Amino acid sequence: MSKKQALAGITRREALLLAAGASMVVAGGVVLGGGAAHADQKMIDDALMKLIGDKKPIDGKISLDLPQIAENGNTVPVGVTVDSPMTADNYVKAVHLFADGNPSPEVASLFFTVMSGKASASTRMRLAKTQNIIAVAEMSDGSTYRAKQEVKVTIGGCGG
Amino acid sequence: MAKNVKPRVRVPKKAAKGDIVEIKTLISHKMESGRRKGKDGKLVPQSIINKVSVTFNGKPVFDADWHPAISANPYMSFFAKVEESGEFAFKWIDDDGSIYEKKAKITVA
Numbered sequence: 001m002s003k004k005q006a007l008a009g010i011t012r013r014e015a016l017l018l019a020a021g022a023s024m025v026v027a028g029g030v031v032l033g034g035g036a037a038h039a040d041q042k043m044i045d046d047a048l049m050k051l052i053g054d055k056k057p058i059d060g061k062i063s064l065d066l067p068q069i070a071e072n073g074n075t076v077p078v079g080v081t082v083d084s085p086m087t088a089d090n091y092v093k094a095v096h097l098f099a100d101g102n103p104s105p106e107v108a109s110l111f112f113t114v115m116s117g118k119a120s121a122s123t124r125m126r127l128a129k130t131q132n133i134i135a136v137a138e139m140s141d142g143s144t145y146r147a148k149q150e151v152k153v154t155i156g157g158c159g160g
Numbered sequence: 161m162a163k164n165v166k167p168r169v170r171v172p173k174k175a176a177k178g179d180i181v182e183i184k185t186l187i188s189h190k191m192e193s194g195r196r197k198g199k200d201g202k203l204v205p206q207s208i209i210n211k212v213s214v215t216f217n218g219k220p221v222f223d224a225d226w227h228p229a230i231s232a233n234p235y236m237s238f239f240a241k242v243e244e245s246g247e248f249a250f251k252w253i254d255d256d257g258s259i260y261e262k263k264a265k266i267t268v269a
Contacts, residue, residue: 075231086241102229103195110238111223115216117180117241121224124231126193157231 038128039105044098047106051096052138057146062095062135064149070127073157079122080110082137082145092119094138101131126157165189169250171264175242179268183222184237185212187252187260193228209260211253212236217246242268 065079082092091114097107112119119137130152137145170184187209194206206228213223222238240248245268252260 099229104227104229106227107229108227109225111225112238113220113222115219115221115241116239118239121222121236121238123224123234123236125229126231127229 038101038103038131039099041100044100044105044134047098048096048136051094051109052136052144055142055144057136057144059146061145062137062147064133064135064147065122066133066149066151069152069154071154073127073129073153073155075124075157076127076151076153077122077124078107078133080120080135082119084119084139086112086114086117086119088114089140091116091140092137093140095119095121096136096138097125098134098136099125099127099131100134102126102128107133127151127153128156129153165252165254165258165260167250167252167260167262169248169262169264171248171266173265174267174269177243177268178241180239180241181266182237182239183214183248184235185214185250185262186233186235187212188233189252189254191226191228191230191232191234195228207255209234209252209254213251213253214238214240215249216240216242217244218249221248242266244268 061083063081067076070076078097080095080097082095084090084092092112095110098105099107107125108123110121132148132150135147165188167187172181175181189209191209192204192207194203196204198204208226208228210226214221221240224236226234245266248264250262
């Protein structure tokens with residue numbers, strides 16, 4: 001029994017050492033690679049360009065439901081609701097979610113229809129570190145809106 | 161095909177005509193991000209569910225494109241306005257081309 005525990009202790013310690021080593025390597029990589037380990041504004045702009053073209057979203061209409069502090073970055077709840085009557089001539093077509101501190105900024109694209117009744121959805125996402133969540137909504141009339149909110153992350157969730 | 165993928169959905173059994181009902185879905189899947197290193201120190205290749213789409217009586221209700229930033233065992237909830245009784249059909253599409261499906265009926269009075 002005690003031998004087993006001791007063995008378990010060693011493997012655990014080794015595991016911790018390995019984990020510490022791995023994070024050092026990652027940190028080193030960031031310094032050497034000039035900070036390419038997370039998304040920047042250009043990556044978000046590029047991703048947005050692909051999704052909505054060169055439209056300039058204005059602030060408003062979107063409310064984000066996010067925790068202020070996420071203890072575990074592996075699973076952070078995110079909800080988004082867009083203010084819209086959701087009728088045939090005025091509805092929300094899509095909402096795109098981005099996380100500006102993740103290695104790649106895209107999180108999800110949500111596509112609504114008039115049959116959705118309500119432009120609201122929620123899911124769970126991984127966040128590598130404390131960062132901003134950005135939502136961009138596309139309406140049926142072509143207008144676009146955006147919202148941004150910060151989430152503080154205690155333990156990152158990128159499996160590095 | 162990824163192992164042990166089990167889709168689950170929660171749809172109310174009954175609703176009144178014109179109600180907006182909440183639908184919750186959960187599917188067991190590792191959602192391998194492609195950025196994690198395995199025991200051998202090599203990157204584990206990306207393997208995620210990249211799309212989920214939902215129809216009601218054959219008409220599209222809600223779709224989502226997922227990226228590796230979506231958590232393991234992905235959860236998704238959304239709404240649907242129901243005007244008639246019928247069946248929701250849920251479809252998840254895996255990176256490897258596998259399709260996971262689930263159906264749920266609702267009675268509208």
